[in-house]
Amino acid sequence: MAIVINHEAESTEDAVVPAKTRRGALATSGSPLVRPPAAAHLSDEQVAELGRELDAIKDDILAKRGASDAAYIRRMIKIQRALEISGRATLLVSRNKGAWVAGTTLLSLAKILENMEIGHNVLHGQWDWMRDPDIHSTTWEWDFVTPARAWQHTHNDLHHRWTNVVGRDNDVGYNLLRMDPSQEWKPFNLGNPLYNAILAPVFEWGIAIYDLELQDFKDGNKSKEALVKDLKALGVKALKQFTKDYAATPAVAMLTGSGKQALYGTLTANAVRNVWAHAVIFCGHFPDGTDTFTEEMVEGETRGDWYVRQMIGSANISGSKFMHLMTGNLSHQIEHHLFPDIPSNRYAEVAPKVQEICKRYGLPYTTGPIWKQVGSTWAKVFKLALPPKKA
């Protein structure tokens, strides 16, 4: 056990930084300028207590987190890779109809797992605690056109910090759809349902373009250099993705005369993953019962208020274990927004505790089966296509 210690690095005390409070840290007591209507009945002390209760839930999970969680994500990654190679291999002989169906199904499942239960959650840093560079938010890249780093910025930082704050969280409609009545109606919004229907099968491209933050560039909040850099990264990534799915795989399949079928297979698998991801993600914040917030509501927000906003701005999906897995546990959207970086396999055990807290504090806890939640978001897409009724 030899550690060579360098004794030459002696300290030089040339700059002393004065003590100061932490920027960005939320106060544990106090109140925002305005508390959201759904939480208006709570006193400052109640909100502070709610914050402490939720902190305790998180601490409990962090204390339990260990070898079984590590085994879970490694098993998931193994299953995903096995599905991926078997799916792709089966597509190589997809001239046979059965092989086409089997290969496309396996590859679709692989892509959904890769994107949701693995990619989304690894990129959130849920597994960083393992200190495994192979499963880490700083090294992971996913099977999705948008580069992981670009997505981490708009999603982990902007969306999760500003959840449902209209004007700050661009995930409210993704700069494309009118998804909240407080967003000003324009004739363009008449196409809401059409845009959403077109978006679903090419959802990964919607996200890739969204992550470029073109509006910020137009408004002068993003430099040209930064945009060019992002465009280059996206170009390289998209080229690799296209080559794999639409050139290399069909090219190898041509050896068995299955080139065209393999191409249809990978196209279908990507579309299936996109439609599913679109549906699940729209169920996160758009179904009936979820709230949006104004900037006054986050001004002076305390730790407890931040938790409240995450809970009443998000919606869960109820269903079987398999359904939770296929949504990457985003079916526990409320719990995910409270604790974005606890391992996804732990959300299910946190959920009843969070639901109990919501009940006790008189806060809404929105959940429902997937068909109901999807129906609810589509209803909103249609409803908000039309201008608000004049009073």
Add this chain to the structure above:
Amino acid sequence: MIRLRKLARAASVLTTPLAPEDILSLFNPVFSARQLRGVVTRVVAETADSATIFFRPGRGWKAHQAGQWARIGVELDGVRHWRSYSLSAPAGQDPAITVTDVGAVSGVLVRDTRPGDVLFLAPPQGDFVLPEHPRPLLMLTAGSGITPVMSMVRTLVPHRPDADVVLIHSARTPQDSIFREELSELADQFPNFKVTHWFTGERGRVDFSSPAALDELCPDWRHRAAYACGPEGYLDDAEALWSAEAAVAAAAEGSAAGESHHPEGPFAADPINLIIERFTTSLAAGAGHDGGLVTFEASDREVEADGSTPLLDVGEDAGVLMPSGCRMGICHSCLTPLRAGHVRDLRTGEVHGEPGQLIQTCVSAAAGPVNLDI
């Protein structure tokens, strides 16, 4: 090899964004695109609380020189921990580490390692190696400090008839003495190697406060290149003896030859001739909650920080280009590798830190001196 690499690049067209190694790791755990690994091939118990672990490293490992050490990563309850261990196998043979159970990580290695287990690795390094040209050698070791020296003895003694090695190894009792039998056998077999087993349980520590003990154990010690590896106090004492002898030699020389300096003179003992390998069970620096000197290594900046300011702010105020995001500990955009020291999580008060760990600078403050790799 080159053909393999070309093949891998061709295959990556089909595996992107993964590397072909990521797929191959389904079948053989040694494969990894970014992490050197080894598979344990054999575990040999040395004493009641030490064991030698032989492993077969994956691609990317480089052969070790006798006396070098390697960082070894082990998982404890799902979390990877890294420690440095000296390699005890001779140069040119498959690597092996000899580990003594002195803490959580070494305990797991000694007790729970089985053939087939995967170890995470970093290539061997260290300057505690044999001299380039043959010289008479004196090895002073204590406890598990024998480990790197064992590699040197195994490399040199059986293969170099011109070698001249004297080893004085301290251990508490014969039962605690790692490699005792093998060392005695080597000494019987090869006249160029002499070993003294010094049991501190019976005789106390080797007395380095004056040259007397060494004069008796190895009369020509001043003419030998000396290597020492052992606990802190042992090395400090040895270092002090060598410094004192160097001063005596310089004084004698000064009176004999005026201002001129002859390092090759009859009293050649000086600290340069004592090569030291320090080992500790953990990095001693950085306990406590009171802030400390923060070193941004790649940016070459040093700043004194208090125990309540996030390292992100400390870095930004010092003009370091720190990665940042939410500034509230949720988005993991600010992760920065820790090189040394400990940090305090400002949310929980927990003090933690291991070299190589990625820390969230927006919610971590210095708990003692901290080195960051940025």
